[in-house]
Amino acid sequence: MTQATLLAAPKRMVELTVDGQTVRVLDGSTILDACRQLGNEQPTLCYGDTLTPVNVCRVCVVELEGSRTLVPSCSRKAEEGMVVHTDSERVRLSRRLVLELLGSSVDLSTAPAALEYIEQYDADPSRFGPDAATVAQPVKIDNDLYVRDYSKCILCYKCVSACGEDHQNTFAIAVAGRGFDAHISTELDVELPESACVYCGNCIAVCPTGALMSKAEYDKRVAGTWDPAGETVVSTVCPYCGVGCNLELHVQENEIVTVTSPHDHDVTEGNLCIKGRFGYRFVQNRSA
Amino acid sequence: MPDLRLLEAEPSAAERIAIDAVLGPGNGANGRVARDDRTKRHLLLPALRAAQLRVGWVSEGALGYASRRLAVPPAEAYGVASFYALLALDERPADITHYCTDLSCMLKGATVPPGGHASPCLGLCERAPASYRTIAGEQPVEEQIPAAGPPLPQAGDSGLRLLRRIAAGVDPESIDAYIQAGGFESLRRAQELGPDAVLEQVVESRLLGRGGAAFPTGVKWEAVAKQAAQPHYLVCNADESEPGTFKDRVLMEQDPFALVESMAIAALATGSSKGFVYVRAEYPLAHRRVQNAIDLAASRGFLQGFEIELRIGAGAYVCGEETALFQSIEGYRGEPRNKPPFPVEVGLFGKPTAVNNVETLFNVLDVVSDGGEAFAGIGTESSTGTRLFCVSGCVGRPGLYELPFGATLRSLLDLAGSAPPKAVLLGGAAGAFVGPDLLDLPLTYEDTRAAGVTLGSGVVIVYDKDADLVGALLRIAEFFRDESCGQCVPCRVGTVRQEEALKRLAAGRAQAGELQTLAELAQVMRDASICGLGQTAANAVASAIANLGVFAA
Ligand SMILES: Cc1cc2nc3c(=O)[nH]c(=O)nc-3n(C[C@H](O)[C@H](O)[C@H](O)COP(=O)(O)O)c2cc1C
Ligand code: SF4
Ligand code: SF4
Ligand code: SF4
Ligand code: FES
Ligand code: FES
Numbered sequence: 062m063t064q065a066t067l068l069a070a071p072k073r074m075v076e077l078t079v080d081g082q083t084v085r086v087l088d089g090s091t092i093l094d095a096c097r098q099l100g101n102e103q104p105t106l107c108y109g110d111t112l113t114p115v116n117v118c119r120v121c122v123v124e125l126e127g128s129r130t131l132v133p134s135c136s137r138k139a140e141e142g143m144v145v146h147t148d149s150e151r152v153r154l155s156r157r158l159v160l161e162l163l164g165s166s167v168d169l170s171t172a173p174a175a176l177e178y179i180e181q182y183d184a185d186p187s188r189f190g191p192d193a194a195t196v197a198q199p200v201k202i203d204n205d206l207y208v209r210d211y212s213k214c215i216l217c218y219k220c221v222s223a224c225g226e227d228h229q230n231t232f233a234i235a236v237a238g239r240g241f242d243a244h245i246s247t248e249l250d251v252e253l254p255e256s257a258c259v260y261c262g263n264c265i266a267v268c269p270t271g272a273l274m275s276k277a278e279y280d281k282r283v284a285g286t287w288d289p290a291g292e293t294v295v296s297t298v299c300p301y302c303g304v305g306c307n308l309e310l311h312v313q314e315n316e317i318v319t320v321t322s323p324h325d326h327d328v329t330e331g332n333l334c335i336k337g338r339f340g341y342r343f344v345q346n347r348s349a
Numbered sequence: 350m351p352d353l354r355l356l357e358a359e360p361s362a363a364e365r366i367a368i369d370a371v372l373g374p375g376n377g378a379n380g381r382v383a384r385d386d387r388t389k390r391h392l393l394l395p396a397l398r399a400a401q402l403r404v405g406w407v408s409e410g411a412l413g414y415a416s417r418r419l420a421v422p423p424a425e426a427y428g429v430a431s432f433y434a435l436l437a438l439d440e441r442p443a444d445i446t447h448y449c450t451d452l453s454c455m456l457k458g459a460t461v462p463p464g465g466h467a468s469p470c471l472g473l474c475e476r477a478p479a480s481y482r483t484i485a486g487e488q489p490v491e492e493q494i495p496a497a498g499p500p501l502p503q504a505g506d507s508g509l510r511l512l513r514r515i516a517a518g519v520d521p522e523s524i525d526a527y528i529q530a531g532g533f534e535s536l537r538r539a540q541e542l543g544p545d546a547v548l549e550q551v552v553e554s555r556l557l558g559r560g561g562a563a564f565p566t567g568v569k570w571e572a573v574a575k576q577a578a579q580p581h582y583l584v585c586n587a588d589e590s591e592p593g594t595f596k597d598r599v600l601m602e603q604d605p606f607a608l609v610e611s612m613a614i615a616a617l618a619t620g621s622s623k624g625f626v627y628v629r630a631e632y633p634l635a636h637r638r639v640q641n642a643i644d645l646a647a648s649r650g651f652l653q654g655f656e657i658e659l660r661i662g663a664g665a666y667v668c669g670e671e672t673a674l675f676q677s678i679e680g681y682r683g684e685p686r687n688k689p690p691f692p693v694e695v696g697l698f699g700k701p702t703a704v705n706n707v708e709t710l711f712n713v714l715d716v717v718s719d720g721g722e723a724f725a726g727i728g729t730e731s732s733t734g735t736r737l738f739c740v741s742g743c744v745g746r747p748g749l750y751e752l753p754f755g756a757t758l759r760s761l762l763d764l765a766g767s768a769p770p771k772a773v774l775l776g777g778a779a780g781a782f783v784g785p786d787l788l789d790l791p792l793t794y795e796d797t798r799a800a801g802v803t804l805g806s807g808v809v810i811v812y813d814k815d816a817d818l819v820g821a822l823l824r825i826a827e828f829f830r831d832e833s834c835g836q837c838v839p840c841r842v843g844t845v846r847q848e849e850a851l852k853r854l855a856a857g858r859a860q861a862g863e864l865q866t867l868a869e870l871a872q873v874m875r876d877a878s879i880c881g882l883g884q885t886a887a888n889a890v891a892s893a894i895a896n897l898g899v900f901a902a
Contacts, residue, residue, distance in 0.1 A: 116687050117837045119877045130884065131876045136687060151876060155839070158873040162842035189846050190853075190860050216835070225422075232422030236682065236835070237431040239665070241845050243835030246431075248416075248423035249409060249438075256424065 077143040092123060092134040092145055103147060104156060104178045107217035108135035109267050111330040112227045115218045120159050120178065123147045131155055153182065160184040165193045168212045171271030203252035206260050206339045208279045211244060213272035220245060220264035220273060228332045233258040262338035266321055266331055277318045288313050301336040308337055317341040360410040367403035371396045372418055387420050393680035397430055398663060405485035406437040432682045435630050435664030443485040451592045452810055452821055453741040454478040469828055470592035471631050474741035475499060475748045481631045491633035502748040510735050511711050512751045515603040521638055524645040527606040533651055535714040539614045547618040548574060551713065553721030555733045560586055560706030561805050563794050569703055572693035573619040576701035583616050583624040584697055584704040588662055588669035590629055591777035592828060593808035596737040597707035599749050601635035605642035611710035614717055616655045619703045624657045627674050630664055666832040670880050671704045684836045685880035708737055728754030732793035736807060740765045743813035759788040761809065768813040772897050776805025778825045779885035781892035818899055819855050822890050826851050829886040840883025843874045847887060854900050
């Protein structure tokens with residue numbers, strides 16, 4: 062009986078105001094959804110379209126009238142009558158400072174979105190001086206398929222969600238430590254080959270900063286031959302098993318450098334397994 | 350089923366016995382998880398604590414065994430274990446002492462001898478400098494040092510309400526002594542009245558929460574009571590880790606049956622069949638006495654239909670934040686959840702939950718016995734009842750004081766034999782400094798709010814003319830840096846930048862715009878942090894700059 066009602070009940074709409082414009086969204090939508098419906102894009106770093114929001118980066122905060130604090134637009138549900146401001150002084154200050162805090166502690170050189178926001182919000186990460194503490198550390202190269210450079214990690218939790226509950230259900234990595242020492246880690250910080258990792262690469266696919274990067278891309282960057290401008294993308298279907306995941310092969314100079322999968326696929330939502338993600342190494346070896 | 354490659358290290362026999370004592374005996378089949386163990390993730394922290402109490406640290410074998418038994422992915426178990434300051438993941442001696450280097454102990458010349466561990470406030474501020482010692486073994490020892498504090502300063506005062514049994518010296522380990530002192534009369538009265546009438550009295554009393562957020566208890570309880578989802582939980586927040594706070598420890602150590610009785614009343618009113626008391630690890634005497642009180646009350650039939658479980662923390666201030674506390678009980682890292690949804694709807698194990706501070710619950714006994722209206726007649730219009738104040742620092746008679754709301758700061762300091770203060774920290778590290786100009790401030794929610802300060806958890810730390818205020822600010826900044834859970838950027842990095850800026854200011858090496866940077870950090874931590882920890886991490890510093898002129902050019 063409950064099921065019948067659930068099926069029958071039409072989804073309610075809620076109406077709210079964003080920057081003076083009225084917008085109606087389906088009940089259950091977030092403030093971010095409402096903004097997007099208005100074409101009013103908000104900066105996001107820890108939000109992922111296929112992931113449960115963890116709302117930790119706080120770069121998407123907006124001002125909600127009646128709320129003591131700013132609220133994260135990526136996770137806060139839209140409610141009837143809400144009045145939201147996405148570009149007030151308060152909002153701009155918080156976004157700018159959050160970007161300065163990140164930029165002063167993390168290497169954002171391969172994080173295009175973050176760099177763009179820093180520009181957009183006129184953030185100055187150097188304001189905390191030359192002695193500001195950072196998360197700089199040696200890059201972890203412990204397997205042939207991908208590298209982990211946690212000097213570039215903004216601790217957005219996306220890889221953890223992708224490896225665990227949201228997608229892969231492998232739980233090879235988690236957040237360990239606390240405060241500024243919090244970091245992404247396998248159990249007891251063991252190397253990846255000792256951990257539960259199955260090299261599906263779904264964490265790489267969601268990482269917004271390049272902290273997780275295929276070995277192919279990493280090697281090319283080190284060699285100075287990384288050439289995103291000259292990259293072409295070929296769509297195909299994974300040949301390995303009956304699921305038939307859609308693949309996007311990123312090719313530079315006749316070499317597959319990365320494999321991704323479109324997010325708008327109902328079943329795979331951008332995820333692959335080791336064969337789809339890294340099987341090209343095999344293809345290339347064979348054709349060589 | 351997740352594809353877990355479980356840690357392979359085996360526990361020692363002693364570790365296995367210690368963990369099995371918490372989880373029940375394993376099924377022997379290695380690597381296989383017994384069906385009913387899969388729902389016991391909430392026992393992860395108790396299991397790790399048991400292993401550490403036995404051998405002094407959490408070894409790879411102990412961590413692996415606990416994670417295998419409970420089907421917790423090893424990476425997550427490691428994430429949990431590495432979250433708590435008191436859990437050691439490297440081998441160390443069995444005998445460890447943690448020396449408090451926090452605000453009140455600093456004022457009493459605290460030091461950390463070689464081999465000792467520095468600690469944030471241990472909740473023993475009235476007997477500063479204080480320490481906490483653990484000796485792992487078959488019969489583990491946990492000690493608070495000094496073992497006893499000064500006697501209750503207001504012992505002879507007939508106006509005491511919350512402290513009256515303690516002042517009268519009622520034996521905290523004897524249920525008969527408690528009953529003779531009028532114990533369980535309020536519970537009996539509540540049972541006569543029934544849940545609705547109890548709720549009505551609590552609403553009428555206008556009792557506000559004493560844990561720091563000053564939320565109306567009656568409103569919270571009504572919200573839980575009316576939730577359709579079942580079961581409802583009651584959680585007593587006894588994590589008490591705000592520097593300078595020790596009131597809940599005194600209540601639990603000296604009057605534990607009253608806590609059990611008040612929880613039984615709260616359970617009746619909110620329709621909860623299960624309650625938890627979450628006590629910080631550093632309160633071993635409170636653990637023993639509260640457990641004893643729970644056991645005796647249950648065996649005498651006072652808790653019919655209601656079960657209370659004691660849970661013990663492992664060194665994390667943030668676990669006093671109500672949703673972090675739920676995460677901790679459930680066996681996850683103590684990372685606060687985003688609100689809404691609020692605990693009254695989605696709380697412990699995702700169920701409607703009433704969470705209350707120890708002192709808040711104690712007040713309910715009088716609300717029920719005397720009626721809400723009579724209770725509301727004490728104190729002021731908006732701050733009803735009496736309030737406990739944890740007075741420490743530069744005073745002749747440090748200790749726990751009880752005064753009706755509305756008494757002035759000056760009258761409290763006079764009672765405590767205070768030196769003429771240069772400054773007073775109200776509300777702890779998350780609170781604010783006031784100068785001598787505010788000595789006539791009436792201690793109420795409304796007056797402190799109007800003055801831009803807070804009563805918080807009732808902390809009153811007195812700084813005399815020779816006290817080192819800059820040192821206190823540096824210690825507060827260090828505290829928040831250490832205790833940030835690390836989830837959100839404004840707090841994780843902001844607390845580090847705040848400390849760096851203060852260190853430069855203290856050393857006379859300020860950068861251009863340093864005070865402006867501190868002010869911006871304060872606003873953004875307040876505005877954009879997930880929880881109250883980050884939101885208040887700049888309060889004391891900002892108040893010292895604004896109210897005391899510290900760092901004025
Ligand atoms: C960082 C942090 C630590 C807290 N610690 C405690 C605590 O130790 N004890 C407590 O009762 N409340 C603490 N609180 C407040 C709780 O979140 C919650 O408001 C309180 O337990 C509710 O009980 P009350 O309504 O009876 O005050 C803390 C809040 C924050 C943000
Ligand atoms: S590659 Fe797959 S299994 Fe390995 S850590 Fe990333 S998401 Fe987890
Ligand atoms: S490694 Fe990447 S995805 Fe994972 S937390 Fe860091 S920045 Fe986010
Ligand atoms: S404010 Fe601090 S303690 Fe609270 S969630 Fe954010 S990082 Fe954690
Ligand atoms: S995108 Fe919303 S908090 Fe990170
Ligand atoms: S016990 Fe040392 S400051 Fe509280």
